[in-house]
Amino acid sequence: MDAFAAEFAWIVWLVLILVFVTIEMVTLDLTFLMMAAGSLGALLSGLLGAPWWLQLVIAAVLTIALLLGIRPPLLRLLKRGGDPAKTNVDALLGLDGRVVSTIGATGGQVRLANGETWTARLSPGTGRIVEPGERVLVTAIDGATAVVTPAERNSP
CATH class of the missing domain: 2.40.50.140 (Nucleic acid-binding proteins)
Structure with a gap:
């Protein structure tokens, strides 16, 4: 099982990245974009030879760090340019x-x-x-x- 997971983990990460980016295009909330970035980090670590369990840890830690650290300022930046005119x-x-x-x-x-x-x-x-x-x-x-x-x- 470990050999199978190690050999084909990159396909799983690539599919997850595509799914997360597709969902992000519909929701526009930046949550799934952060999850896609975490999956990209796991994909890169897998290509560099990290075992599948370490890839999962990297994906989780990177996703949480991006959700808590990068997403809030990005949302503030996006909402700052709103039209102040009353309608x-x-x-x-x-x-x-x-x-x-x-x-x-x-x-x-x-x-x-x-x-x-x-x-x-x-x-x-x-x-x-x-x-x-x-x-x-x-x-x-x-x-x-x-x-x-x-x-x-x-x-x-």
Whole structure:
């Protein structure tokens, strides 16, 4: 068994490397890339004549070292360049607008500063009707409805 394992271990390591790289291409988490690098270290040690049990130890130690030592800084480096611009609903929060049709108990419409017209309702506790032309601020988005408050209420 030892002779068989020693003679064909390189094939096992090569297959593992290919499997790990393929999985990494799907997950993009760098975990399987570190496992592939550990397997590469074991493959190289096997080609240099290390016994199969030492190849396993090298693969395990190298994989753990890479997972704990190299992966976290690489992930931070990859995530550092993210786009800081707000998008979707986050971009609408705090945006001001003008009332297009009266916002009362049944709702109304506002035209936001970005040019979009939204169905709107008043934020709970507002307690008054907001007439066309008045400024409002978006405090939340509830489905396809902008929840707004009169702008003068948010002034210092």
